[in-house]
Amino acid sequence: MIENKNWLQKMELNHPLVIAGPCSAETEEQVLDIANQLKKTDATVFRAGIWKPRTRPGNFEGLGAIALPWLKRVKDETGLLTSIEVANANHAKLALEFDVDILWIGARTTVNPFAVQEIADALKDTDKIVLVKNPINPDLELWIGAIERLQKANIKNIGAIHRGFSTYRKSTYRNNPKWQIPIDFKNRLPEIPLICDPSHICGEREGIIDVSQTALDLQFDGLMIETHNDPDKAWSDAKQQITPNRLQEIITDLRIRKKDFGNNDLDKLRKQIDLIDDKILDILNARMEVVKKIGSKKKKDNVAVYQQDRWREIIQKSIDKGTNLGLSINFVEKIYKSIHQESINQQEKIINLKNS
Ligand code: PEP
Ligand code: MN
Secondary structure: OOOOOOOOHHHHHOOOEEEOOOEEEEOHHHHHHHHHHHHHOOOEEEEOOOOOOOOOOOOOOOOHHHHHHHHHHHHHHHHEEEEEEEEOOOHHHHHHHHHOOEEEEEEEHHHHHHHHHHHHHOOOOOEEEEEEEEEOOOOOHHHHHHHHHHHOOOEEEEEEEOOOOOOOOOOOOOOOOOOHHHHHHHOOOOOOOOOEEHHHHHOOOOHHHHHHHHHHHHHOOOEEEEEOOHHHHOOOOHHHHHHHHHHHHHHHHHOOOOOOOOHHHHHHHHHHHHHHHHHHHHHHHHHHHHHHHHHHHHHHOOOOOHHHHHHHHHHHHHHHHHHHHHOOOHHHHHHHHHHHHHHHHHHHHHHHHOOO
């Protein structure tokens, strides 16, 4: 049988991949101190930013190539794999020259197909692992497009990192996770390992464990967590960094769900879901048939399609019943808005049809 394992399966870890290390490399001592502490944790890969894409000028923008030999020392002295962000062809070439193991394309670079193409060309045919962070805007096609550019350049060891999406108003998150997007990503590209970066999703250290747990529950393949020997004094992203000790505590506390129940239970439950889904569609269809009858009546009597009082009544009774059953208001509202919209569309079709 031909071995067709991806780069992560070849690592043969018995736990999700952990990539950890500072947001930015600051000094040789800082880099080596953190790496030596991480060696005692479940982290396999050391990360450090050396070119930092900052939103506004005037902040620390990374030390640049001067830090590359420090990463070489990390690899030689701790055995950890090393990883850095690359944002252009020159960064990519330097990373290859200094034998960095994993290169990642940052969120601000993934948005730009020219930059991604330039990096793909510079890394053509490489065996290095290249990870693509999601673009800062919630655009699945752009994320997948970046992966395709790497695949076309014959880069075989590719992965993706979910780090959340920018929003105009800051919510509880620094970058909104919008979990449906990485779920869709996984469905579209199941062979590409998917790693979650809870540090950049949260923007503060307290939320990291919960976001990591959600990622593992959704069967992400690993975590990238910013880790610093003195987080509060970090030169960038101080609020979201944690110590190597805290990292290990978090890893130990996380529950790793089995991929499968290991027996027929999962199949049985899935069959139940399939049957219920069939019923949902049948019921929606039955509802639409009645909606169409009402549409014909409205046409005959020249009555407007949208009836505000009736809609208020429907949404209110659905929310009351739904919340009594334990469904969230948000969920019931979304479903009913969508059903109502479809009903309006169907009735408009009937009303605007000539000769009926
Ligand atoms: C980083 O990982 O330090 C970084 C800059 O991340 P992002 O590209 O997700 O903003
Ligand atoms: Mn950072």
